[in-house]
Amino acid sequence: MSKPDLSIDPRIMESAKKEFLAHGFEKASLKAICEDAGVTTGALYKRYTGKEELFCAVxxxxxxxxxxxxxxxxxxxxxxxxxxxxxxxxxxxxxxxxxxxxxxxxxxxxxxxxxxxxxxxxxxxxxxxxxxxxxxxxxxxxxxxxxxxxxxxxxxxxxxxxxxxxxxxxxxxxxxxxxxxxxxxxxxxxxxxxxxxxxxxxxx
Missing domain, CATH: 1.10.357 (Tetracycline Repressor; domain 2)
Known part of the structure; x- marks a missing residue:
């Protein structure tokens, strides 16, 4: 049985922080966040309902x-x-x-x-x-x-x-x-x- 990848959440959070700092919330890209974190958009949406919830988590x-x-x-x-x-x-x-x-x-x-x-x-x-x-x-x-x-x-x-x-x-x-x-x-x-x-x- 495969173990869950516990590194996903910290990677998403760190990538999101960098993207929001660089571009602000409105211009930040979820696609860019996922690519930088090395995760799929599906993995992100399992954790956050959208960009604002992700920003609030950060x-x-x-x-x-x-x-x-x-x-x-x-x-x-x-x-x-x-x-x-x-x-x-x-x-x-x-x-x-x-x-x-x-x-x-x-x-x-x-x-x-x-x-x-x-x-x-x-x-x-x-x-x-x-x-x-x-x-x-x-x-x-x-x-x-x-x-x-x-x-x-x-x-x-x-x-x-x-x-x-x-x-x-x-x-x-x-x-x-x-x-x-x-x-x-x-x-x-x-x-x-x-x-x-x-x-x-x-x-x-």
Missing amino acids: VDDTVKALNAFMEMRSSAVVSELSDEALIKAWEMNESMLPWLEYLYRYHDGFVLLIACAAGTRYANFQHDFAESMTVKTHEYFTEAKRRGLTDADISMEEMHILLSAFWTTVCEPFIHGYTWEQMEAHSEIICKLFNWNKVLGFTE
Whole structure:
């Protein structure tokens, strides 16, 4: 009795990742993916119903990792945080580089989500991610204002615009193929550009 070829799935996934990165979802070819993986289209369709399901499988680990980050970020009860913790949450110098390191571990999946997903359920991933961050982030700000730590007026809509701008500076280096050394230098620039404490009017 012949044994199933357990190497097929990893080959399809690796070939699909390369094809989606090179051409984006819409222009990617299932035929090219199968040829590069050395499998038949029939073998692919036994595993995936179509190109979008295959794309979603390729980015699944990255999506789960980012969702886990969101859950961790959203789990804090802001009313229980100290004043110091509320203000420190906006400081960039210590937190920016580890966050870039986290994303860099999922480099290819992240690039697929922000630059190659047009035509899939993740087509608006970057916008949707910023939007999902907005509610909890604004909650931090609102709590700080309630305590008199700031008297600035930042609406939910304004917070979304600011976070969208912030995430653009995070995403673009990935799209432009920055090396990790370039990312480290870029991290310092982001920290200088987004002085959240000043923007949000926290007292010194």
